Amino acid sequence: MNIPKNHPRYKSLLNREKIVEALDREILAKAGLIAHGRGETFDYLIGERTTDIALRAIKAAAAMLVLA
Numbered sequence: 001m002n003i004p005k006n007h008p009r010y011k012s013l014l015n016r017e018k019i020v021e022a023l024d025r026e027i028l029a030k031a032g033l034i035a036h037g038r039g040e041t042f043d044y045l046i047g048e049r050t051t052d053i054a055l056r057a058i059k060a061a062a063a064m065l066v067l068a
Helices: 010-024 030-045 052-067
Strands: none
């Protein structure tokens, strides 16, 4: 997919393409694709920005994965 870098949802669309590719390669379950869609919907409701609490949760989850 060719997405202009000035598109307002450029990063989100790139992420979606990566997720679809992971689904096609059977790295990701369909539930993961559904969860991503729900997350994008919520992003619209909060104005397309990550809240501070969500960012802290993301960092904590990443740290747990690194330490696992």
